[in-house]
Amino acid sequence: MTPGPTEIPERVREALARPIANPDVNPAFLDTYRSLTADLAAVYSTEKDIVVLGGEGVLGLETAVASTIESGDRVLCVANGLYGEYFAEFVASQDGDPVLCSFPADEPIDPNAVREAIEKAARDGEAFAAATFVHCETPTGTINDLETVLGHCREAGVLTIVDAVSSLGGAPVPMDETDLCIGASQKCFSAPPGLTTLAVSEAAWERIEATDARGLYTDLEPWRDIETTGEFPYTHLVSNCYGLAEAVSMLREEGLADVFERHEASAKRCRELGAEIGLDTDAEEPLCSPTVTAFEVDSALAIQGVLHEEHDILVGTGLADRENDLLRIGHMGYNADVEHVERTMDALEDVLDGSDDWDTGF
Ligand SMILES: Cc1ncc(COP(=O)(O)O)c(C=O)c1O
Structure with missing residues (x-):
């Protein structure tokens, strides 16, 4: 009964034991990957593209930042908990300029304060390239209502990155105004740790293509056309994908x-x-x-x-x-x-x- 990794149902354990389809040459793996992303899109309740990467939730967070933030970019990191503050470290690691907009852990994020910070930065000629948020702050059991504040970001043309690692699959995530939304296999999906999921908007893809990403493994660009080309940039975690596909299809069966x-x-x-x-x-x-x-x-x-x-x-x-x-x-x-x-x-x-x-x- 920890807040993840969670207990894994028998069906998922059985899926993990399936024979491995070589992801580079066997079209059966591409079929699995396509149906996994289609089911994930339903859980995200979005028509945006879904990418599944081999790595834990932190890889998803780092990838979202590394693929969209360049040296000197100012990023508003909105926080009412540890993971909100954590984003500032990812931004700094890309040589970006994180600006923390912090609220007490027991208080909601104030959309007006965030809007004012965005407007002031734009007036001062220091507009934000992106803003980061956490949907569920797992350390304190806090869920943030992000709809309004994400809407403010969209109006101001600020790219939005949302950590939904501990809510995706257990609660509706705010997707309409979110450009990059990150989940992880071992939380509400009850699959083993090892995969991170990203919903990527069209605006995010444009930014990703225009960004000179510093990482290789953390660059999302090679994933854009993966479902048509089937050319995965590295050997995917086949068994983990089987497990997550089974877990997500169980959620869809339940409704x-x-x-x-x-x-x-x-x-x-x-x-x-x-x-x-x-x-x-x-x-x-x-x-x-x-x-x-x-x-x-x-x-x-x-x-x-x-x-x-x-x-x-x-x-x-x-x-x-x-x-x-x-x-x-x-x-x-x-x-x-x-x-x-x-x-x-x-x-x-x-x-x-x-x-x-x-x-x-x-
Ligand atoms: C809100 C939140 N974000 C990110 C993470 C990091 O995920 P992972 O442990 O899969 O790297 C966690 C892990 O507990 C989390 O609760």
Whole structure:
């Protein structure tokens, strides 16, 4: 019950064991790749192009930035959490000029403040080349409503990059005004870690073609016509693609509306049961994510250890300097299940009740 990598269903495990089609010479792999991207487009609810790269979510984030940002480009990095701030590092690594627009972790992103920052930069002759956002801040269980702020970016002609790593496949992602939207296989898809997915708009492709990308593996340009040419720039992760294709087709069989509803119901039950045992969520409504809940606790590391040792349930703790202050329950993908949540919260209640007896060697 961690916020990813998530438990993998049997069907996906079986798909991983299929014989390997050589991706360079066997047309069967291209068929798999095409049907994977078509199913992913349905999950993204978009007609934009989808690219699947071999690598974890961070590769997707870095690729989005490396393919569109050149030396000296100013990029507005909008953040109310760790991953929002993380984008500034990717921009700096491309010799870009990141400008952080930060909000407190327990507050929503203010679209007006972002619009003012964009307008001021344009007036000062220092217009932003792009803006970056995070849909779900996994470290605090915060989901951001990005529709309005992305609309402001579009009106100002600012390219938008959205990290939807921990929401894609578990909640609707804001796609209309998004130019590059990044997901990862091991979160709400419940496939193994190893693939990152990118939805790419026409405006993003134009930028990618005009950008002198510094990376090779992180350059999206060779992927533009892949579905017609079948000429993959490197050997793809065939088994991971089989696994993700199976996972995404399972989501489509269930129906997206039902998938999202299952995540909402699991999250709601998690918060209700937390409230019953006196736990506050770090995010407050309407910022609570349907995919992950962060409860404020003392001694998160000790609780995590006892839950694992005594109940065989693994949950996440906080990140960075909040490591010991937050307990994060992932109800994403296969684990977005009310029964799984109830079992976890029962066990958590038991662990908290027995806290006087802990051996705090965790
Ligand atoms: C919001 C968010 N973005 C990016 C990442 C990085 O993804 P990965 O661990 O697949 O590199 C994570 C991982 O937890 C995440 O939660």
